[in-house]
Amino acid sequence: MFTGIVAAVGRVTQLDRRGGDLRLSVACPDLDMSDVQLGDSIATQGVCLTVVAFDAQGYTADVSLESVERSTLGHLRVGQRLNLEKAMLATTRFGGHIVSGHVDGIGEILECRQLGRAVNYRVRVATELLRYIAEKGSVTVDGISLTVNALYADGFLLTIVPHTLAMTTLSDWQPGTAVNIEVDVVARYLERLLQGSSTASSSRITPEFLAQHGYLKR
Secondary structure: OEOOOOOEEEEEEEEEEEEOEEEEEEEOOOOOOOOOOOOOEEEEOOEEEEEEEEEOOEEEEEEOHHHHHHOOHHHOOOOOEEEEEEOOOOOOOOOOOOEOOOOOEEEEEEEEEEEOOEEEEEEEOOHHHHOOOOOOOEEEEOOEEEEEEEEEOOEEEEEEOHHHHHHOOHHHOOOOOEEEEEOOHHHHHHHHHHHOOOOOOOOOOOHHHHHHOOOOOO
16 A cells, blocks of 8 residues: 655666566665565556565666556666655655555656646546546555645646646656556545445445535435
C-alpha cells in the first residue's frame, strides 16, 4: 500500500526483455534503501513492483506481462526518469490517499498550460475509467496522488503547484505523453457493492442505504 507521495525520482539503468515480460533496474541514490529487503514493494511510476535485487544505489524488479500491457512500463527507455515510493508503514504520515500500485489503464496528456506559478495539465482517459473519477476527488497519475480540478467528456484537469513539479517527473510531461492512471480504490469497491453478486443478493448495501448515510447524493 502507498500514499502517492513521491519519495524520490530515479532513472532506468537497464531493461532486460524476457519473452514478453521485463526485468527493470533503477538507479535511485536519493531513495533511502537502508530498510529495504528482498521482496519489498516499491511503487515505480505508479506500478507496485517487487524488489528482486538491490544495493544502496538502486534496485531491480520484474515486471509481469500484465503490468507491461496495462501500464507504460513496457515503453520505458534507459535514462528515463521515474517516480518512486516505498510501501507505507503503519506509522507513516498519510499525506496523499490510498494507492494500491495497481494501474487501471493509460491516459494521455492533451495540454500543458502555465497558470501563474502552477501548470494546468489536461489528461484524456478511457470512458470506462472516467466514471470512477470525481471533481475534487483523488487520482493517481504516474504514482503521484493528485486532485482532480475539473472533469471533461474525455478526461480531467490537474493543477500542479511548483513543489510537486520540482519533486516528481511532472515537468517531463508534454502533449502526447502517456501516463499511468490508478483511480480511487473506494470508487471501485463501491461500484462492486452496488452491482452485487449471486452470493451477496441479500446484502443491505443498496443505493438507498448509501444515500441515506451520505455516500451518494439524492
